[in-house]
Amino acid sequence: MIAVKDRNENGCCVMAGNVYMWIENNTDKKECFRMDMVAVLIPCYNEAKTIEKVVKDYLKVLPENSKIYVYDNNSSDGTGEIAEKAGAIVRKEYQQGRGNVIRRMFREIDAKCYVMVDGDDTYPAEYAPEMIDRVLNKKKDMVVGDRLSSTYFTENKRPFHNFGNSLVRKSINLLFESDIKDIMTGYRAFSYQFVKSFPVLSKGFEIETEMSIHAVDKNMAIDNVVINYRDRPEGSVSKLSTYSDGFKVLNTIFRLFRTYKPMVFFGILAAVLAVLSGAFFTPVLIHYLYTGMVPEFPTLIVSGFAAIAAIQSFFAGLVLQTMLQKNHQDFEMVLVQNENHYKELLQADAHSEN
Numbered sequence: 001m002i003a004v005k006d007r008n009e010n011g012c013c014v015m016a017g018n019v020y021m022w023i024e025n026n027t028d029k030k031e032c033f034r035m036d037m038v039a040v041l042i043p044c045y046n047e048a049k050t051i052e053k054v055v056k057d058y059l060k061v062l063p064e065n066s067k068i069y070v071y072d073n074n075s076s077d078g079t080g081e082i083a084e085k086a087g088a089i090v091r092k093e094y095q096q097g098r099g100n101v102i103r104r105m106f107r108e109i110d111a112k113c114y115v116m117v118d119g120d121d122t123y124p125a126e127y128a129p130e131m132i133d134r135v136l137n138k139k140k141d142m143v144v145g146d147r148l149s150s151t152y153f154t155e156n157k158r159p160f161h162n163f164g165n166s167l168v169r170k171s172i173n174l175l176f177e178s179d180i181k182d183i184m185t186g187y188r189a190f191s192y193q194f195v196k197s198f199p200v201l202s203k204g205f206e207i208e209t210e211m212s213i214h215a216v217d218k219n220m221a222i223d224n225v226v227i228n229y230r231d232r233p234e235g236s237v238s239k240l241s242t243y244s245d246g247f248k249v250l251n252t253i254f255r256l257f258r259t260y261k262p263m264v265f266f267g268i269l270a271a272v273l274a275v276l277s278g279a280f281f282t283p284v285l286i287h288y289l290y291t292g293m294v295p296e297f298p299t300l301i302v303s304g305f306a307a308i309a310a311i312q313s314f315f316a317g318l319v320l321q322t323m324l325q326k327n328h329q330d331f332e333m334v335l336v337q338n339e340n341h342y343k344e345l346l347q348a349d350a351h352s353e354n
Helices: 029-033 051-061 079-086 098-108 125-136 159-175 192-197 207-217 244-260 262-291 297-353
Strands: 002-008 011-016 019-024 036-044 066-072 089-092 111-116 142-146 188-191 222-226
Touching: 036 051, 036 079, 036 098, 051 066, 051 079, 051 125, 066 079, 066 098, 079 089, 098 207, 111 125, 111 192, 125 142, 125 188, 125 222, 142 207, 159 207, 159 244, 188 192, 192 297, 207 244, 244 262, 262 297
Parallel strands: 036 066, 036 111, 066 089, 142 222
Antiparallel strands: 002 011, 011 019, 111 188, 142 188
């Protein structure tokens, strides 16, 4: 049952189950409470050449009660208008940057499954049903559209992008002991739990790296689906800068390794400092054993400071590792809260149909 809790001239606040929602006048309550089966999320910036085809291709393969959301990130070529005519729901994100757009999408949209795809027509829609099935029926939290195991290296005409993708994949899988086949892909499917528990911190293209490491660190269920990649059509221009965005991605890997593996990071630093301290101290000690004198006091002082820094680094890693463990425990409780809210949304959806 849907109950009206408050009302004014603009609309009313209603409750279905335990979920409250504001509904403007002349809006169908059932539409407001209906939770999308699948929400296709397309962040766009100047993709007028390809967005119509992308929207229509995905509309053909989506299950019933699914929607396509195009978030226009200050496009100047009419991308939003074209997407709306093609059948998408168009919203605006005025903060420039892919990460900013994805933050807005994840906050605003409730769905049982989310599919994130680029608006440049490089990711074929025919793989979406399999990715959706793995989220809805096989309980995966993130399904990665793997380009690197198929046609990416032959289709992509930018050799440094090929090198960068391989470097990032190998680095993350080595540092975080994972087996994600394509770290930088923009084609992914997510569960409700992943979307509502992922803290978006990156502002730009490094967001995919952050997603991958978050999923691995939080022990979420990850799967890979091999897809055929096709290069952008002629006249469509990539917004990814090979060097500046590549540097940001590598910096993100370093930052997240320090955050998510503090004992390893600071342990390595402590070991390096301890070796350095030993290297400075050894000749001083040998000279003292032979002569009973310490003429190289500056070297001894440097050795002492390096040893102190090594001890500090070790205990910093130990403290941060303990805090990380507490963070993991708190995160599990967040998942429980998200699951309860998800059930409330399903209950509200069931009420709206009656």
